[in-house]
Amino acid sequence: MSWLTRVRNSLSFGSKRETPEDLWVKCPSCSEMLFTKEYEENLYVCPRCEHHGRIGADTRLAQLLDDGYEVLPEVEVREDPLKFRDSKRYTDRLKQARAKNPHDDAFTAAFGTIEGHRAVVGVQDFMFMGGSMGQAVGSAFVAAAQRALDEKCGMVVVTAAGGARMQEGILSLMQMPRATVMTRRLKEAGLPYIVVLTDPTTGGVTASYAMLGDVHIAEPGALIGFAGQRVIQETIREKLPEGFQRAEYLHEHGMVDMVVPRAELRAMLGTLLGYMAPAQAAA
Structure with a gap:
């Protein structure tokens, strides 16, 4: 037709x-x-x-998890602790973002199975204020990691962020060590922690839990880095190579373990969990 x-x-x-x-x-x-x-x-x-186009948290969860998964409760944090205001009040920006999105903040997690292997999957949604990391994202990550520890299963995190949320100042940066501690606890418990890097993953997220996985997978063409290319180029005063900070370049230089097309991602995660997860994690 x-x-x-x-x-x-x-x-x-x-x-x-x-x-x-x-x-x-x-x-x-x-x-x-x-x-x-x-x-x-x-x-x-x-x-x-x-x-690979950007997709929301619910779409991503449905693509990765088997049917019948449980979306974890959204965490409650104190909003606008700094009473921040630029051209708009922070509370107004949150209301505006929530009116366009199904969830209250940028990180949504669910518990279920991937190809039959039990796992907690956390997804960062770039459509919610650029996936920026604030107290809500940090607390949701901690809660998801704790659920993985309680269930004795692996954790998969799909990142997409422009960095820390400036409206929360130092409180947003505190989420980096909080998340880092939880990744360490997963490792000490012998549970796999797998990161899927999607477009874009930058800033404080890259400097913390996005690069602490046992395995790092990237979607084709994803922008992955800390500072922007223009900032780096102006700092070192050299022209950056072709494809710099893209998934394929990072894979070639050893920063990413594999680049996996979206259609093959679920099967790859199932295979990795089958190799890495403890025996009791299988459904």
């Missing part, structure tokens, strides 16, 4: 108002116009250039 036939069958020509507004999506990499349904069926990966 040609694309023209699919479009014709999906449209109603009786009234212009009945035409779906989200019938097409434009690939941010190659600018190809994609049929939205096919784009979603292809796991939000462009079939032409294989650009």
Whole structure:
């Protein structure tokens, strides 16, 4: 069936108002116009250039976990402890972000199985204030790690962040050592901690739990780094190499263990958990 036939069958020509507004999506990499349904069926990966689009936490959890998983309760933290205000109040920014997202902050975790292997999966959502790490993200990470310890199962974290949340100042930076302590506890308990780096993973997240995994997997083309390329280039006063801070470059230079396409990610995580998880972690 040609694309023209699919479009014709999906449209109603009786009234212009009945035409779906989200019938097409434009690939941010190659600018190809994609049929939205096919784009979603292809796991939000462009079939032409294989650009891996950004996806939300619920979509990611559904892609990775077997059916019947349990979404962990959202943590409660004190909001706006610094009474921060720039062009807007921090509380207003939070309300605005929550109106556009299904969760109260940027980190959502669930407990279930991946290919039959029990695991806690935490997902950072870039669509919520750039996935920035504040007290809510740090506390959600700690709670997810504690659930993995209680269940004696592996933990998988999917990162996507622009760094620490500036509106929480030093309190956001304190989440780095908090998360680091929990990764150490997982290691001491002999439980696997696997990190999936997606586009983009930068700043304080990269400087803490994103780079402390037993295995680091990256999606193709993902931007991964601490400081931005322009800042680095201006600091060292040298032109950066082609593909710098991209998943493939980091894999070539040993910072990432493997680059795995989204369609193969669930199977790879299941294989790793099967090798690394203790015997009782299998469902």
